Amino acid sequence: MVEEPGRRIIAAETAVGGTALPWIDLAAFLRRAIGIxxxxxxxxxxxxxWTFLDRGLVDAAAxxxxLTGDEVLRPLATAHRYHRRMFMAPPWPEIYVTDDDRRHGFDAAVAEYQRLTTTYPALGYDVVLLPKISTAARADFVLAALAERKGRDIANRR
Incomplete structure (x- = not known):
């Protein structure tokens, strides 16, 4: 499991008094997130x-x-493809919390989710929405979905 770039950037920028923070310079923050x-x-x-990435290139580039109108998404997403199957957690108000690093509210999270649920399929990804169940049950759901896909891939090669 790879931690989301945003939290790593915030920790690094905060440690050195940097400004590539989403509440100071969002464009610089997103460019750093793309690089990471x-x-x-x-x-x-x-x-x-399997490697699980919490957030990734498509999220940051989108x-x-x-934000800027710069056409960065498709070239970056084409050059750096992930596995076709993407798992996405829908906004869940019962567990959504803000903290020192995540300062945006639930409405912003919903807007981002709505953007990404159209962005990923437009780039050729199969989006699997994670059910609103316990963390352990979600992990089991993901592993079962990957096992199912692997079985189909093996059968298709025969």
Whole structure:
């Protein structure tokens, strides 16, 4: 499991008094998130087995494109493809919390979710929505979905 780039950026920027923070310079923050997501993708590709990334390149590039209008999403997403099957957690008001790093409210989370539920399929990804169940049950759901997909992939190769 790879921690989301945003939290790592916030920790690093806060430690040095930097300004690439979403509440100070969102564009700089998103550009840093893109760079980290590309590095995370390359590191994951070097390993066998599944790697789970909490957030990634598409999330950051879609946000930067929405913010600036710069056409960054498709070129980046084409150059750095993830597995076709993407798991996405819908906004869940019962467990959503803000903290020192996540300062945006639930409405902003819903807007981002709505943007990404159209962005990922437009880029050719199969989005699987995670059910609103316990963390352990969600983990089981993901593993079962991956096992099902792997079984279909093996059968299709025969």
């Amino acid at each position: 997501a590309i590095a995370d993708h390359a590191a994951a590709a070097a390993h066998d087995g 946000a930067l494109q929405a």
